[in-house]
Amino acid sequence: MYFxxxxxxxxxPISDNKKMVVYKRRQISKEINIGxxxxxxxxxxxxxxxxxxxxxxxxRTGWHINLVAVCDKDPKVFRNSKLSRDxxxxxxxxxxxxxxxxxxxxxxxxxxxxxEIIKGALANKKYVITANKALLADHKSELFKVAxxxxxxxxxxxxxxxxxxxxxxxxxxxxxxxxxxxxxxxNGTSNYILSNMYNKGASFKDSxxxxxxxxxxxRNYSLDIEGIDSAHKLAVISSLAFGQDIRLEDISIEGxxxxxxxxxxxxxxxxxxxxxxxxAKNLKDSIEVRVHPTLLPKSHILSNVDGVYNAIYIQxxxxxxxxxxxxxxxxxxxSSGIISDIANIISDMQKTEDKGSDILINSLKKKRIKGLDxxxxxxxxxxxxxxxxxxxxxxxxxxxxxxxxxxSVVQKAKSMQKAVPIIMLIHKTKEYSLKKxxxxxxxxxxxxxxxxxxxxxxxxxx
Amino acid sequence: MYFxxxxxxxxxPISDNKKMVVYKRRQISKEINIGxxxxxxxxxxxxxxxxxxxxxxxxRTGWHINLVAVCDKDPKVFRNSKLSRDxxxxxxxxxxxxxxxxxxxxxxxxxxxxxEIIKGALANKKYVITANKALLADHKSELFKVAxxxxxxxxxxxxxxxxxxxxxxxxxxxxxxxxxxxxxxxNGTSNYILSNMYNKGASFKDSxxxxxxxxxxxRNYSLDIEGIDSAHKLAVISSLAFGQDIRLEDISIEGxxxxxxxxxxxxxxxxxxxxxxxxAKNLKDSIEVRVHPTLLPKSHILSNVDGVYNAIYIQxxxxxxxxxxxxxxxxxxxSSGIISDIANIISDMQKTEDKGSDILINSLKKKRIKGLDxxxxxxxxxxxxxxxxxxxxxxxxxxxxxxxxxxSVVQKAKSMQKAVPIIMLIHKTKEYSLKKxxxxxxxxxxxxxxxxxxxxxxxxxx
Numbered sequence: 001m002y003f004x005x006x007x008x009x010x011x012x013p014i015s016d017n018k019k020m021v022v023y024k025r026r027q028i029s030k031e032i033n034i035g036x037x038x039x040x041x042x043x044x045x046x047x048x049x050x051x052x053x054x055x056x057x058x059x060r061t062g063w064h065i066n067l068v069a070v071c072d073k074d075p076k077v078f079r080n081s082k083l084s085r086d087x088x089x090x091x092x093x094x095x096x097x098x099x100x101x102x103x104x105x106x107x108x109x110x111x112x113x114x115x116e117i118i119k120g121a122l123a124n125k126k127y128v129i130t131a132n133k134a135l136l137a138d139h140k141s142e143l144f145k146v147a148x149x150x151x152x153x154x155x156x157x158x159x160x161x162x163x164x165x166x167x168x169x170x171x172x173x174x175x176x177x178x179x180x181x182x183x184x185x186x187n188g189t190s191n192y193i194l195s196n197m198y199n200k201g202a203s204f205k206d207s208x209x210x211x212x213x214x215x216x217x218x219r220n221y222s223l224d225i226e227g228i229d230s231a232h233k234l235a236v237i238s239s240l241a242f243g244q245d246i247r248l249e250d251i252s253i254e255g256x257x258x259x260x261x262x263x264x265x266x267x268x269x270x271x272x273x274x275x276x277x278x279x280a281k282n283l284k285d286s287i288e289v290r291v292h293p294t295l296l297p298k299s300h301i302l303s304n305v306d307g308v309y310n311a312i313y314i315q316x317x318x319x320x321x322x323x324x325x326x327x328x329x330x331x332x333x334x335s336s337g338i339i340s341d342i343a344n345i346i347s348d349m350q351k352t353e354d355k356g357s358d359i360l361i362n363s364l365k366k367k368r369i370k371g372l373d374x375x376x377x378x379x380x381x382x383x384x385x386x387x388x389x390x391x392x393x394x395x396x397x398x399x400x401x402x403x404x405x406x407x408s409v410v411q412k413a414k415s416m417q418k419a420v421p422i423i424m425l426i427h428k429t430k431e432y433s434l435k436k437x438x439x440x441x442x443x444x445x446x447x448x449x450x451x452x453x454x455x456x457x458x459x460x461x462x
Numbered sequence: 463m464y465f466x467x468x469x470x471x472x473x474x475p476i477s478d479n480k481k482m483v484v485y486k487r488r489q490i491s492k493e494i495n496i497g498x499x500x501x502x503x504x505x506x507x508x509x510x511x512x513x514x515x516x517x518x519x520x521x522r523t524g525w526h527i528n529l530v531a532v533c534d535k536d537p538k539v540f541r542n543s544k545l546s547r548d549x550x551x552x553x554x555x556x557x558x559x560x561x562x563x564x565x566x567x568x569x570x571x572x573x574x575x576x577x578e579i580i581k582g583a584l585a586n587k588k589y590v591i592t593a594n595k596a597l598l599a600d601h602k603s604e605l606f607k608v609a610x611x612x613x614x615x616x617x618x619x620x621x622x623x624x625x626x627x628x629x630x631x632x633x634x635x636x637x638x639x640x641x642x643x644x645x646x647x648x649n650g651t652s653n654y655i656l657s658n659m660y661n662k663g664a665s666f667k668d669s670x671x672x673x674x675x676x677x678x679x680x681r682n683y684s685l686d687i688e689g690i691d692s693a694h695k696l697a698v699i700s701s702l703a704f705g706q707d708i709r710l711e712d713i714s715i716e717g718x719x720x721x722x723x724x725x726x727x728x729x730x731x732x733x734x735x736x737x738x739x740x741x742a743k744n745l746k747d748s749i750e751v752r753v754h755p756t757l758l759p760k761s762h763i764l765s766n767v768d769g770v771y772n773a774i775y776i777q778x779x780x781x782x783x784x785x786x787x788x789x790x791x792x793x794x795x796x797s798s799g800i801i802s803d804i805a806n807i808i809s810d811m812q813k814t815e816d817k818g819s820d821i822l823i824n825s826l827k828k829k830r831i832k833g834l835d836x837x838x839x840x841x842x843x844x845x846x847x848x849x850x851x852x853x854x855x856x857x858x859x860x861x862x863x864x865x866x867x868x869x870s871v872v873q874k875a876k877s878m879q880k881a882v883p884i885i886m887l888i889h890k891t892k893e894y895s896l897k898k899x900x901x902x903x904x905x906x907x908x909x910x911x912x913x914x915x916x917x918x919x920x921x922x923x924x
Contacts, residue, residue, distance in 0.1 A: 049780055053638055059705070060637055157635075163781030165635025172634075173627025175522055176515055176801030243521070301766065301787070309783075318511055318798035319625030321771075323787035325763070336780035339638030351812040 030062060032346055035069035035095040035126075037117055038107035039077045042131065042158075043070070045331025046105065046338050047083070057339065063346050065339070069095040073108075096121040103345055105338060106130040115139055122146045122154065127349065129341045131158040131334060134223075137235035140359050141245045153348055155341035156359075160233040161186060161310045163333025164326035165340060170240050170314075177316035179241040181281040183457070186233045188308035188328045189217045189224035190256050190276045194293075195306045197264045198273055204259060216308050226255035227291040230278045238280035238289050240359050241314075244366050246280075246289055252372040254292035263382055263452055266412065266423050267295050272380070273303040274454065286370040295380050295456040373432040378407070378456040381426060381434075383441065384419040384449035387411070391446045392422070398444075402437040404429045419448035425456070492524060494808055497531035497557035497588075499579055500569035501539045504593065504620075505532070507793025508567065508800050509545070519801065525808050527801075531557045535570075558583040565807055567800060568592040577601055584608045584616065589811065591803045593620040593796060596685075599697035602821050603707045615810055617803035618821075622695040623648060623772045625795025626788035627802060632702050632776075639778035641703040643743040645919070648695045650770035650790045651679045651686035652718050652738045656755075657768045659726045660735055666721060678770050688717035689753040692740045700742040700751050702821050703776075706828050708742075708751055714834040716754035725844055725914060728874065728885050729757050734842070735765040736916065748832040757842050757918040835894040840869070840918040843888060843896075845903065846881040846911035849873070853908045854884070860906075864899040866891045881910035887918070 036043050050057070050065050058064050071089040072078070078088050089095050096104055096117060104121035106128060108114050114135050121128050123146065130136070136143070136156055147154040157167045161184075170179065185191050189211055196207040208225065211217040223229045231251045239246045256276050267274050272295040281288040296303045301323055305311040310328025315321060327333035385391045396406060405427040412421040426434070438451045498505050512519070512527050520526050533551040534540070540550050551557050558566055558579060566583035568590060570576050576597050583590050585608065592598070598605070598618055609616040619629045623646075632641065647653050651673055658669040670687065673679040685691045693713045701708045718738050729736050734757040743750040758765045763785055767773040772790025777783060789795035847853045858868060869887040876882065888896070900913045 049638060053640060053780070056640060057638060164784060165631055168630065168635050169627055172805065173630050173802055174798065175805045176511060176519060176798050178515060178518060304763065304766065311785075316798075318515070318794040318801075320789045320792075320795055321787075322626060322789075323773075323785075325783075325785035325787075327782045327784075330782075332780040333782055336636065336638050336778070339780075340635055343634065343637045347809070347813065350814045351809065352814070353812060 031064045031066045032102050032342065033066050033068040033100050034103045034105060034342065035089075035098060035101035036067065036105045036107060037071055037092045037095055038109070039070055039072040039081070040107065041331050042334050042338075043072070043105075043107045044077070044081065046107070046335045047081075049332060049335035049339060053339075057343070061343050061346055065342060068100045069098045071095050092117045093120070096124055096126065101126055102349075103127045103129060103342060106132060108132075109134065111135055111139070115143070118143055118154070119146050122150050122152055125150050125152055127152045127155070127345045129155045129158075129338055129345070131156070131338065133159040133229070133232040133236055136359075137232040138247050140236070140239060144359055153345065154359075155344060156236065157341045157344075158334045158337030160237055161312065161324070161326065161328050162330060163336050164310065164312075164324050164328070165337065166237065166312060166324060167240065167337075168340065168344075169322075169324065170237060174314070174316050174319055174322070177318045179282060180315045180317060182237065182241060182279070182312055182314050183302060184230075184234070184237075184278045184310070184312035185275055185302060185305050186278050186310050186312065186328060187224050187227075187230045187276060188310060189221055190227070190230070191305065191310070192216045192308045193225065194256060194259065194264070194274055194276060197259070197261050198268065199306070201261055201265060203261050204257065225257055227253045227276060228255075230276060230291045234278040234280060234289055234291060236359070237312075238287070241280065242282050242287055242367070243360055244287065245360060246287065246369070250289055250369040252290040252292070252375070256293050258452065259293050259454070260452070262421065263380070263454065266382065266410075266421070267380060267454075268298075270295075270380075270410075270423070270425070271298055272296060272456070273298055275302060275305070277302070277457065279457075283367075283370070286368045288370045288375060290372070290375065293454050295454055297458070373430060376428045376430055378428050378458060379426040379434060380454045380456055381424045381438070382452040383422045383424070383447060384451075385422050385444075386446040386448065387413075387415055387420050388446055391444075394444055394446065395422070395424075395441055398441050399426075399437050402429075402433045404434060404437055493526045493528045494564050494804065495528050495530045495562050496565045496567060496804065497551075497560060497563035498529065498567045498569060499533055499554045499557050500571070501532055501534035501543070502569065503793050504796050504800075505534070505567075505569045506539070506543065508569070508797045509543075511794060511797035511801060515801075519805070523805050523808055527804060530562045531560050533557050554579045555582070558586055558588060563588055564811075565589045565591060565804060568594060570594075571596065573597055573601070577605070580605055580616070581608050584612050584614055587612050587614055589614050589617070589807045591617045591620075591800055591807070593618070593800065595621040595691070595694040595698055598821075599694040600709050602698070602701060606821055615807065616821075617806060618698065619803045619806075620796045620799030622699055623774065623786070623788065623790050624792060625798050626772065626774075626786050626790070627799065628699065628774060628786060629702065629799075630802065630806075631784070631786065632699060636776070636778050636781055636784070639780045641744060642777045642779060644699065644703065644741070644774055644776050645764060646692075646696070646699075646740045646772070646774035647737055647764060647767050648740050648772050648774065648790060649686050649689075649692040649738060650772060651683060652689070652692070653767065653772070654678045654770045655687065656718060656721065656726070656736055656738060659721070659723050660730065661768070663723055663727060665723050666719065687719055689715045689738060690717075692738060692753045696740040696742060696751055696753060698821070699774075700749070703742065704744050704749055704829070705822055706749065707822060708749065708831070712751055712831045714752040714754070714837070718755050720914065721755050721916070722914070724883065725842070725916065728844065728872075728883070729842060729916075730760075732757075732842075732872075732885070732887070733760055734758060734918070735760055737764060737767070739764070739919065741919075745829075745832070748830045750832045750837060752834070752837065755916050757916055759920070835892060838890045838892055840890055840920060841888040841896060842916045842918055843886045843900070844914040845884045845886070845909060846913075847884050847906075848880075848908040848910065849875075849877050849882050850908055853906075856906055856908065857884070857886075857903055860903050861888075861899050864891075864895045866896060866899055
């Protein structure tokens, strides 16, 4: 870091490896030099946001953010950027090796070469900011080790829930708490689709199309609708909350592709909404982490999170219930998170010890990840069956064999010719048993389509 | 601060005025020494919480919190506390003058002697934590000056919304943002009363009684129902958000005492809930700060905040919408906030500069506080009038004279004998004009009770 060219009154060396000078003037202003790798939607938004709120950031921190290097694999992105030619670099290495750069902001996404870039920057003793949840999900413990070995930090506020300072809340706001559980709507695209289906009765296909048209679904939307993006983010926040390296492979994941508008309507009639939830529970001897579509009572606060908004419900032992809601994506909200990381770094780099912020610092003891087979849930089930007096007896007979107990049954229509939907709500059961029962039921001649099973979370558990 | 008595392997002096030693052992653990003044509900809960989650705090911060001094004006409170006799002091001065104490936690509330205690502690170069919003509301700029002059800090996370880390979110999470507006339900007692009236149709009196019976209303509940407590908190958070010393006298305050169950029911029929909102708006040339009962559309997220819960809706320029919800009071949630302040202090005291966290650090330019006369609102009005063909003409004639335009009128009953309620929704108007019109209307012989006017916030404005 270097200071602005203002009249020097007093100078004294403070840091060991950096030229640090203290200026006394009306406004003492210091500069932190950043380099940005990746100048897409987010990268350009960060530059704009820094410029827009420069005066307020300087007033609050005493520091000025100075963009000294930026690169993108596509040189065309800089055409209308008004950035000075001097700071546009050809390669990521030009940024991470630039001795001027204090902070490297990685915004290219994906695993490679993002991982090598971040490791290289950390090895060069640069602080690093990333919004790359896919990379963090599986490589965080390796990356944080490199950061620690080099006495710098890796910051990731914008990797989950963009404009909502969830990472800061978990790491610092709830620092006194044992975090017991979290239920989050942390993927805007899938929430937009499900909200559209719920509010307008639209099909999954049409809702996905609308999300694409409105720019809410990215080119590679499969990560969103398959629940992978939510799982990446859940890996990040559950690792931070529970202090243990939770990776993608640890998380049971179900997407929303098989949710039909019919199921949403039946759920609605029963008093439920369907949401893609990321759930993490810190149990006595184990940890439960899963992403799946979930029936939630309409009255639950998460049921009312509409459109592209993100939200999370956190239960901890002292603060008790905490609910956060806001913008989960977009250039400006993501910039808000990234710039708050810059402020954190400015603060941390002044410290004499405990620099950086290890994601796994909370670990007490490593717990076993609970297998999907052990997890018990209530279920919504839809059978498509011939409307025939013996059909319910056959279905409930098989369920009974697997010790699955029925809470309620509704038959949605009457028809002698074609299959009609039979909706069942099932008491708590192991998913493993249910799957076996359903595969047996689906072989019955009266069953005309594959049965649908969706987990239910009851208000009292939340 | 002193270190725990563990085997010393390596020692080196770091700080100027404190004995600081670095131990290398399996678990490097340092001690921060706290002194607590006031051992009531909160004070004892803090001690319990520190003990309960000692291991997790140490793991996360590397520090152990050591209670070295505590006092209360009532010695009986220590009877069942199991605290060591050595640390129980007779007077606050014994705590703030104790050279062992690094952090003083003020939990006695009120203005005097809390103010003198905090100033004394700061002058002794102790870091101070307080949950005292009444004191901060009017004396914060003086107190933060003393902190700054002594190169220490004053921390107040638990002063607003207890278990919700709102102060951290405003100060650090949204550090890149211009905060535009906030709408908060920040007093649990009044929200409990209004929720009870809304959900059960109960009277104000019965609801207050129930709040008292359940321990939600303190002995001195007048601060809660008169809106003063909300205003104290609004003074704290609007000063932090807007960077300007906003005091109680700047805030227009209306309590909930005059809200009748009838008005709640009429509002409900019209699609609204009534909530006591604390509202702060950062306008172009002025700041608007007010606390009053408000009609909110039922669909608004704040309408669904029930019982003693607190919540706040924040709009800022980058992060956009942000909503926080959680426990606004109680021993454990308040402890969560206080212990997070301890962690903040541990971090800040290691810094080479910018120690402490000034509440007014965000100031750009001082803005004028908007007078109540200038504020425009939509209104719900209830007249109690004789059911007589000419009455509406008379009322609307007077409203028209003051250029007040009626959005809709509903007469709630028919009776030739006694007065019936007439409900009007009024388009945006200045409160000043409305008050003049109402005082003129109330003089009409057909009007049989004082007219009621409650502000409305429309969804689109939120």
